[in-house]
Structures are given as structure tokens and as C-alpha cells.
Amino acid sequence: GEEVAQTPKHLVRGEGQKAKLYCAPIKGHSYVFWYQQVLKNEFKFLISFQNENVFDETGMPKERFSAKCLPNSPCSLEIQATKLEDSAVYFCASSQSVSSGNTIYFGEGSWLTVV
């Protein structure tokens, strides 16, 4: 498609439950990024993929967060055993190939509320 599509738009989980978010990048885009936007509007980079391969995972809290981009499937971000501080908007973004000058296009975000 011509937009980054994220599902679900809203997700409510009890503390300790699992949350899974999905992202379909723009067709033809090889790179996928996940960002977390917390209440103070700050964006935190989590992870990026080049096709199905992890490109940069320096921002991932590895003990509970995991992500995948498998062929012919939406990318996913999964949080095991959610905590209250995981409440945030999770944005997926995609871009074409390697150049840093490529524009990164963002989806509408998935609002996760942990109660």
C-alpha cells in the first residue's frame, strides 16, 4: 500500500499481559523502524529492520520486547509481561533503501494502555 498501516489503533492490557502490535510498511520499502512516543512527546527509537533482518536494535529493552519482520507477513512488535511504563504510542515507519537521505514515513501509531 501507499501508507504505513498499523494495527490495532488502540490496545488495553492489564499489567503482566502480552501485547502485540502489527505494521505493514509501504509497498517497496525495505526498511522498517519502530519508535515509542511517551507522554512527554519524546520519541525513542526501538529497532529497525532491513527486510526480515534486524538492522539496529540498540533501543530495544531486550528482556521483554521482541520484534520480527517475516516475508509476506506484517512486521510485529511484541511486549511480554507489560508494565505500566510501557503505556505509550508505538509508531512504525518505513523507508526505501540505504541512503540516509530517504524520507521515513510513519504510520498513525498504536496506542497501548497498560492498566
Add this chain to the structure above:
Amino acid sequence: AQSVAQPEDQVNVAEGNPLTVKCTYSVSGNPYLFWYVQYPNRGLQFLLKYITGDNLVKGSYGFEAEFNKSQTSFHLKKPSALVSDSALYFCAVRVTNSGNTPLVFGKGTRLSVIA
């Protein structure tokens, strides 16, 4: 390390007046600079970017930004503000020749255009 500073949390401007949203950056190397806008409960929309060439970059919705290397700035401007421009604006930077590294965002500036 790369960083972006948006020194103003809030900018208020009367409709029809010119607006400026400030951004300064710090990178080791040459920057690629981006502006995004976020409307309430929406994702990030790309406005414009500076890659190379003319220091004055024109983008969507009548916005423009001027790259100033000596001042390490990339201020967003519009000659005549509209009420519909009211939103959250983010400046972001990537370092050139670094592969598909993630964007580093500023903390955002909330623009309020008053009728």
C-alpha cells in the same frame, strides 16, 4: 552522538502572521535534517527535508526551512500562519553516509495559531 534541540515547548502566533519554529542540531559529520508535524491523535506527517543543495527548502502546506551550517540550525518558517497549522512540530536529524540509521528527534514544539 547526534542530538536535536527545539528550545521552545510552545509557540503562539496570530493567524496571518509569520511563524518560526526553531531547531538546532549537533552531529559529527554532515546532517540530513527533517521536519515532521503531528496533529492530535495522529501519526507524524513529513513536511520537508534538507539533504544538499539550496539552503532554503520548501515543503508541504507552504512551510519552508533554512539550513544554516554555521549556526547549526534548521528553523521552520511560514510567511502567513493558519489556524489549521496548530499542531506539534518535530525536527529530526540523521548523519550522512551512515546507512539507514534511525532519525533522532527533538522534543517537539507545540504551535498554536490564534484566530
